[in-house]
Amino acid sequence: MPYGNQITLGTAVAQSLPDKRIIKLSQKQMQTLKTATEVTLAVVAAAGVVSVSVVAPNLFSAMGHFLPKGKKYSGYSHKQKAKKVAETFYYLKRTGLVRFRQSGTDWLLSLTDLGRRRLPKLEVDSLSVTKPKKWDGSWWVVAADIPTKDCRQGADLLRRKLKQLGFYPLQRTLWLYPFDPRREIEFISQAFGIARFVTVMKIAELDTQDLAVLKPYFKKLNLL
Numbered sequence: 288m289p290y291g292n293q294i295t296l297g298t299a300v301a302q303s304l305p306d307k308r309i310i311k312l313s314q315k316q317m318q319t320l321k322t323a324t325e326v327t328l329a330v331v332a333a334a335g336v337v338s339v340s341v342v343a344p345n346l347f348s349a350m351g352h353f354l355p356k357g358k359k360y361s362g363y364s365h366k367q368k369a370k371k372v373a374e375t376f377y378y379l380k381r382t383g384l385v386r387f388r389q390s391g392t393d394w395l396l397s398l399t400d401l402g403r404r405r406l407p408k409l410e411v412d413s414l415s416v417t418k419p420k421k422w423d424g425s426w427w428v429v430a431a432d433i434p435t436k437d438c439r440q441g442a443d444l445l446r447r448k449l450k451q452l453g454f455y456p457l458q459r460t461l462w463l464y465p466f467d468p469r470r471e472i473e474f475i476s477q478a479f480g481i482a483r484f485v486t487v488m489k490i491a492e493l494d495t496q497d498l499a500v501l502k503p504y505f506k507k508l509n510l511l
Contacts, residue, residue, distance in 0.1 A: 323375040324384070328405065331385055331396050335477050339394040343372055403480045414475065416452060416468045422511060426490050426501075429454065429462040429472055433484040441481035448475055453508045455501055465505055 331337050379385045384402035388395045429449065433442040452471075454462035469487045476485040493501065505511040 323371060324378060327375055327379060327396075328384060328398065328402055331398050332403070332474075332477055335473065335482070336395050336397045338390070339376070339396060342396065343376070398477075400480060414448075414471050416464065416466050416471050418466055418510065422465055424491075425465075426493055427464045427466065427468055428457075428488045428490060429464070429468065430460060430486045430488065431462070431476075431481075431484060432460045433481050438481050438484065441476075441479035444479050445475060445481060445485070453505070453510060455504050457497065463501060465510060 327342055330342055379396075379402075380387060382401075383399055384405055385396045386399050388397070431442070431445055431449075433445070435442050449456075449462045452464070452468070454464050454468075457463050467489070472485060472487050473482065476482040502511060
């Protein structure tokens with residue numbers, strides 16, 4: 288494997304997403320990625336499922352990109368880097384932080400519940416939904432019917448994030464937004480371990496009474 292390729296974490300994540308959109312991390316977020324294990328967990332969390340062939344060649348380059356110069360990895364040789372990458376995957380497997388599943392000649396990685404808890408804090412509060420130049424008149428609904436008995440923390444974190452982003456709570460489990468939030472909601476729900484309870488839908492029309500509330504609400508937020 289070409290472990291020396293100069294590919295950033297953002298590129299590695301983008302390669303594993305179907306529509307090639309990059310989930311950008313702030314400088315503060317990048318500073319939290321201090322070890323090979325944390326970088327790997329962050330990539331897997333952002334992608335949901337990612338192949339070893341995507342993560343491995345870029346893992347050390349990603350670490351070098353995020354760590355300050357002069358840190359312990361900066362002087363590693365090609366052989367030492369390859370050894371460190373192998374050790375990282377061995378550690379992830381031994382400690383049960385990721386789940387490995389063979390796919391042909393490759394292996395697919397996904398986070399376990401333990402891996403999600405170990406995941407470094409990525410400051411999801413800094414994520415935001417991209418506003419298009421022109422609104423197409425459609426509405427997006429996030430349906431989050433989360434069992435609070437088993438996933439109270441995840442439910443609370445998602446609700447807090449939706450409020451911060453400006454989503455309108457039409458009902459307890461339904462949140463509306465005028466722009467496509469699928470990638471951001473997928474990232475958040477994966478990180479919080481509640482993806483199986485969250486669905487995003489696009490709708491073309493709403494009841495006039497709902498529109499009478501929604502349009503002023505989003506205009507006040509300077510989103511429409």
